[in-house]
Amino acid sequence: MEGITSSLAKPTQMRRDGKPRPRSEAKRARIVEVAIRHFAERGYSAARVEDIAGQLGIAKGSVFQHFKSKDGLFFEAYKKAVQSFPKYMQTPAAVQERGFFELLRYWLARTENMVRDNWSSYRIYLIGNYGTDLALRREINRFLVAEDPYGWREFVSFGVTQGELRSDLDADMIGSILEWTTDRFQDALLTEELDPGLFRKSGPIPQEKERRIEQFVALLRRAVGSDKAQVREKTA
Numbered sequence: 001m002e003g004i005t006s007s008l009a010k011p012t013q014m015r016r017d018g019k020p021r022p023r024s025e026a027k028r029a030r031i032v033e034v035a036i037r038h039f040a041e042r043g044y045s046a047a048r049v050e051d052i053a054g055q056l057g058i059a060k061g062s063v064f065q066h067f068k069s070k071d072g073l074f075f076e077a078y079k080k081a082v083q084s085f086p087k088y089m090q091t092p093a094a095v096q097e098r099g100f101f102e103l104l105r106y107w108l109a110r111t112e113n114m115v116r117d118n119w120s121s122y123r124i125y126l127i128g129n130y131g132t133d134l135a136l137r138r139e140i141n142r143f144l145v146a147e148d149p150y151g152w153r154e155f156v157s158f159g160v161t162q163g164e165l166r167s168d169l170d171a172d173m174i175g176s177i178l179e180w181t182t183d184r185f186q187d188a189l190l191t192e193e194l195d196p197g198l199f200r201k202s203g204p205i206p207q208e209k210e211r212r213i214e215q216f217v218a219l220l221r222r223a224v225g226s227d228k229a230q231v232r233e234k235t236a
Helices: 002-008 022-046 049-056 060-066 070-083 093-097 100-109 111-117 119-130 134-147 152-161 171-190 205-224 227-235
Strands: none
Touching: 022 049, 022 060, 022 070, 022 119, 049 060, 049 070, 070 119, 070 134, 093 100, 100 111, 100 152, 100 171, 100 205, 111 119, 111 171, 119 134, 119 171, 152 171, 171 205, 205 227
16 A cells, blocks of 8 residues: 555645644545545546635645645545445345345345445446546555455455355455456446446346346356355255
């Protein structure tokens, strides 16, 4: 994380005792809050730091006192946005009792609700993943690996403990496969242009999405699920 901080964002102004200045920290948080809405509405390329500063009633240079560049500001907005999403293990106990793949199904079925509840943050997530250049995307990837904001490691560990994931595969590899495919599938659930026709080939959209979710979970269960998980699928 040291490289991320030095390459994108200036450190918060500190007091002599080494603690952040409260007013400076509050101003920085306010800038990020406004930037999330601005980037979400306009996208990365069309967003302008001077417009964000104008909305806050401060000078453009004041923004750059806290963030080294537009990239640095967006990166902080991205981090705050994805940290606002619930982690995979933040589910009712009754859902967890049904096992790893049922827990995964629970979140897939709630994808649209999560976006409606947190539209700006989800837009920032999409822009960061698909609408930024390679250098910024590299910093985003480093953050996701280092901080694990969605709690994938805990989620995979739960699956291993439950005996539902294959023991002949490395847990980190399973996590990477699940994270990449699940994120991509959730994006396709909501953003048609990412996968044209996936949910529009036949049938009403809600029923088609439900059928695709069932197929997707079954595919992952067969790919990385243990024999126990396969038995559970057949008896469900």
